Amino acid sequence: MKWREAGSNTGDPLILLHGFPFDSSMWDPQLAEVPEGWRYIAPDLRGFGGSELIGDRSLAMDEHADDIVALMDEMKIDQAVICGLSMGGYVALSLVMRYPERVRALVLVATRASADTAEAKKGRLEQAAKVRAEGVGSVVESMLPKLLSAHSRLKLPDVVEKVRAMMEGTPPETMARALEGMAARKDYTGELDTINVSTMVVRGEQDEIIPAGDMELIARTVRGARHEMVALTAHLPNLEAPDVFNTILAKYLKTLPPAFKLGDLSLSF
Ligand code: MLT
Numbered sequence: 001m002k003w004r005e006a007g008s009n010t011g012d013p014l015i016l017l018h019g020f021p022f023d024s025s026m027w028d029p030q031l032a033e034v035p036e037g038w039r040y041i042a043p044d045l046r047g048f049g050g051s052e053l054i055g056d057r058s059l060a061m062d063e064h065a066d067d068i069v070a071l072m073d074e075m076k077i078d079q080a081v082i083c084g085l086s087m088g089g090y091v092a093l094s095l096v097m098r099y100p101e102r103v104r105a106l107v108l109v110a111t112r113a114s115a116d117t118a119e120a121k122k123g124r125l126e127q128a129a130k131v132r133a134e135g136v137g138s139v140v141e142s143m144l145p146k147l148l149s150a151h152s153r154l155k156l157p158d159v160v161e162k163v164r165a166m167m168e169g170t171p172p173e174t175m176a177r178a179l180e181g182m183a184a185r186k187d188y189t190g191e192l193d194t195i196n197v198s199t200m201v202v203r204g205e206q207d208e209i210i211p212a213g214d215m216e217l218i219a220r221t222v223r224g225a226r227h228e229m230v231a232l233t234a235h236l237p238n239l240e241a242p243d244v245f246n247t248i249l250a251k252y253l254k255t256l257p258p259a260f261k262l263g264d265l266s267l268s269f
Pocket of ligand 1: 018019086209235
């Protein structure tokens with residue numbers, strides 16, 4: 001597994017989980033501005049970016065979450081703030097539900113807790129077959145106009161190109177297996193009220209991929225969740241309005257209680 005990181009080696013860890021079909025470079029503007037006292041780590045999920053596509057199954061959200069926990073073990077990180085965008089948010093939910101003790105806080109960006117509808121599943125499986133037969137072009141062309149707001153498409157040509165390059169750089173087999181993995185993902189809407197860590201939900205004002213209602217449901221159901229909206233952005237607010245996004249994130253991180261470290265435990269009799 002490959003990852004990018006920035007900030008202080010001894011800083012409090014925050015792990016950034018990218019969306020589909022991107023890679024860790026989607027977090028470049030965040031890695032460029034790590035608040036003091038923090039360490040940001042952005043892995044390439046299995047098969048994406050520089051991380052190898054291991055195994056021969058579809059890329060399940062649980063498997064990505066297991067990979068992140070293995071990476072935390074390897075880095076000797078007991079707990080981290082987990083920030084996931086879209087598919088990264090599906091992985092973040094799997095992680096918090098299955099390894100709640102490893103999550104210090106949760107930042108869910110442009111994502112949802114529900115599973116795919118039967119129709120969406122069918123569409124994903126058809127898309128997976130098409131990608132295997134014809135390459136990634138059809139996914140790139142169908143997703144690109146929905147990922148960025150009209151404002152971003154007009155004003156931010158570099159971002160448009162970066163997003164296109166990330167998508168075109170994703171190997172077809174990774175894309176196909178990720179589509180299958182997302183089609184099979186679990187519905188967590190009924191379990192949102194069991195999340196016991198500080199949570200912030202961030203959505204782009206004009207996101208066409210994730211309806212506002214899906215994010216509102218998370219914000220309403222997770223106890224004490226904050227809800228932020230980034231104006232003039234769509235599905236990728238961290239790239240479309242990096243300064244606003246970074247400010248929201250940095251402010252939120254300041255609200256967190258001090259990190260729990262195993263070494264802090266002391267027993268008295
Ligand atoms: C993503 O950005 O990760 C995808 O849009 C998620 C999805 O297709 O459900």
